[in-house]
Amino acid sequence: MSLRIVVCVKYVPDATGDRHFAEDLTVDRDDVDGLLSELDEYAVEQALQIKEAADGDAEITVLTVGPEDANDALRKALSMGADKGVHVEDDDLHGTDALGTSLVLAKAVEKTGYDLVVCGMASTDGTMGVLPALLAERLGVPQVTQLSEVSVDGGPDGTVKGRRDGDTATEHLEASLPAVVSVTDQSGEARYPSFKGIMAAKKKPVESLELDDLDIEADEVGLAGAWTKVEEAAERPARTAGTIVKDEGEGGKQLAEFLAGQKFI
Numbered sequence: 653m654s655l656r657i658v659v660c661v662k663y664v665p666d667a668t669g670d671r672h673f674a675e676d677l678t679v680d681r682d683d684v685d686g687l688l689s690e691l692d693e694y695a696v697e698q699a700l701q702i703k704e705a706a707d708g709d710a711e712i713t714v715l716t717v718g719p720e721d722a723n724d725a726l727r728k729a730l731s732m733g734a735d736k737g738v739h740v741e742d743d744d745l746h747g748t749d750a751l752g753t754s755l756v757l758a759k760a761v762e763k764t765g766y767d768l769v770v771c772g773m774a775s776t777d778g779t780m781g782v783l784p785a786l787l788a789e790r791l792g793v794p795q796v797t798q799l800s801e802v803s804v805d806g807g808p809d810g811t812v813k814g815r816r817d818g819d820t821a822t823e824h825l826e827a828s829l830p831a832v833v834s835v836t837d838q839s840g841e842a843r844y845p846s847f848k849g850i851m852a853a854k855k856k857p858v859e860s861l862e863l864d865d866l867d868i869e870a871d872e873v874g875l876a877g878a879w880t881k882v883e884e885a886a887e888r889p890a891r892t893a894g895t896i897v898k899d900e901g902e903g904g905k906q907l908a909e910f911l912a913g914q915k916f917i
């Protein structure tokens with residue numbers, strides 16, 4: 653049987669755009685352009701490499717939970733070479749926090765069928781880096797996170813192996829499948845979609861799911877079901893002109909005094 657890989661990809665507001673909170677202190681996702689989270693491109697790349705190492709005997713599904721435009725993130729991943737997409741979209745998802753998102757992803761992964769789930773190390777908007785662990789817990793399978801190298805041995809009944817580079821040690825980890833892994837931005841440059849890939853992606857199937865399809869009640873997600881709440885948000889103050897130190901013999905001393913005054917030294 654082919655290896656079933658699900659890659660979780662998030663559609664995030666473009667970090668170069670002007671981002672805002674909406675009145676209810678959720679991220680305003682309507683007023684800003686979005687894109688596939690760049691860190692999730694590494695996850696798609698590693699899934700493609702695992703498929704290539706299996707001589708193509710694998711199927712890659714890319715999964716996103718997000719608004720209508722999140723379809724763009726799926727199309728990008730499909731143009732890189734993934735086989736099909738799943739898009740969970742529902743008005744009741746508005747305000748869903750990390751715990752709620754992990755519930756939706758877990759149900760969608762189970763419905764899709766999987767041997768291996770590949771996530772990015774963190775999204776580029778929330779950057780919590782918690783989803784892979786929450787997802788593994790909900791699925792009741794091993795998690796091997798923050799990998800800079802990943803491979804699968806022995807197909808769907810085999811194992812996933814990886815290398816995690818920490819500050820003080822390098823760990824070589826292994827888990828039996830099914831499992832959840834996350835990969836870092838050190839795992840290898842993500843490929844650019846080719847023109848052929850972009851054209852092919854237009855015809856690849858994308859399944860749309862709503863909460864009902866996943867047996868999730870509206871009050872388990874959204875702002876109502878969230879365990880976390882943003883109480884207050886304020887715009888960062890505009891940058892001031894700064895302090896210019898002219899070196900007339902005492903420059904070094906003045907710099908040190910300035911840094912000490914700011915408690916940097």
Ligand SMILES: Cc1cc2nc3c(=O)[nH]c(=O)nc-3n(C[C@H](O)[C@H](O)[C@H](O)COP(=O)(O)OP(=O)(O)OC[C@H]3O[C@@H](n4cnc5c(N)ncnc54)[C@H](O)[C@@H]3O)c2cc1C
Binds near residue numbers: 677715718753773778
């Ligand atoms: C429409 C919508 C509205 C939301 N509103 C709020 C809100 O008001 N308040 C709030 O706290 N949170 C909200 N969220 C949830 C939030 O944006 C995050 O998805 C969630 O909190 C996870 O945190 P993170 O982004 O830091 O993920 P991380 O834990 O940093 O992500 C790690 C990895 O998990 C996977 N992943 C994460 N999110 C998704 C996703 N949505 N789809 C597929 N894969 C994913 C990716 O592989 C990613 O690299 C909303 C999400 C959506 C889709």
